[in-house]
Amino acid sequence: MVMSGGGAGDPRDDPDETKADVIDCSYQNHSKAIFRKGRHRGSTFRRAILDEADLTEGDFSECDFRRASMVEADLMKSAFDGADFRGADLRKARCNLSNFRNCKLKGADLRGIRGKYAIWQGSDWWNAILNEDLEKALAKKWPRPSNHSDSS
Numbered sequence: 001m002v003m004s005g006g007g008a009g010d011p012r013d014d015p016d017e018t019k020a021d022v023i024d025c026s027y028q029n030h031s032k033a034i035f036r037k038g039r040h041r042g043s044t045f046r047r048a049i050l051d052e053a054d055l056t057e058g059d060f061s062e063c064d065f066r067r068a069s070m071v072e073a074d075l076m077k078s079a080f081d082g083a084d085f086r087g088a089d090l091r092k093a094r095c096n097l098s099n100f101r102n103c104k105l106k107g108a109d110l111r112g113i114r115g116k117y118a119i120w121q122g123s124d125w126w127n128a129i130l131n132e133d134l135e136k137a138l139a140k141k142w143p144r145p146s147n148h149s150d151s152s
Contacts, residue, residue: 020059025050085128110134 020041031051038058046064051071058078067087074094081101085108095115102122109129116134120142130138 026064 020039020043022043023040024044025048026044026046027048029049030053031049032053033050034054035058036054036056038055038060040063041059041061042063043060044064045068047067048065049069050073051069053070053073055078056074056076060083061079061081063080063083065083065085065088068085069089070093071089072092072094073090075090075098076094077097079099080103081099082103083100084104086104087107089109090113091109092112093110093114095113096117098115098118100115100118100120100123103120103124105124106127107129108127110125111129111131113134116137120138123142125138125142126135126144
């Protein structure tokens with residue numbers, strides 16, 4: 001199933017075209033769907049099944065992915081700035097070269113992801129479930145703020 005994409009002559013390939021295609025995929029099964037190069041800023045994917053979906057090179061900023069299943073999804077080279085991933089399952093997702101600035105990650109399962117080379121600035125990755133090697137890499141590159149307390 002192709003949700004959006006960049007074929008030849010597709011108006012979304014036009015660099016002047018910046019209009020977001022806001023969609024609501026909440027509570028729907030879109031496993032193996034293709035969202036490649038989609039501009040879906042502000043869309044809702046709450047509790048959606050996006051296992052093995054292709055979300056590469058897209059704009060998913062400010063999207064709601066709460067409790068979504070994104071197992072083995074390809075998220076490479078995409079923007080997820082300000083997205084809400086609380087409780088989402090991102091096990092073995094490919095996240096390299098993506099932007100996860102200021103994301104909410106409490107309870108998200110990030111085990112086995114390839115996200116060492118993604119941007120995690122301002123995101124609460126320490127509240128997610130992580131492998132030890134990813135935790136070390138993120139702690140070194142995107143340290144937990146010193147004024148952070150677990151009670152807040």
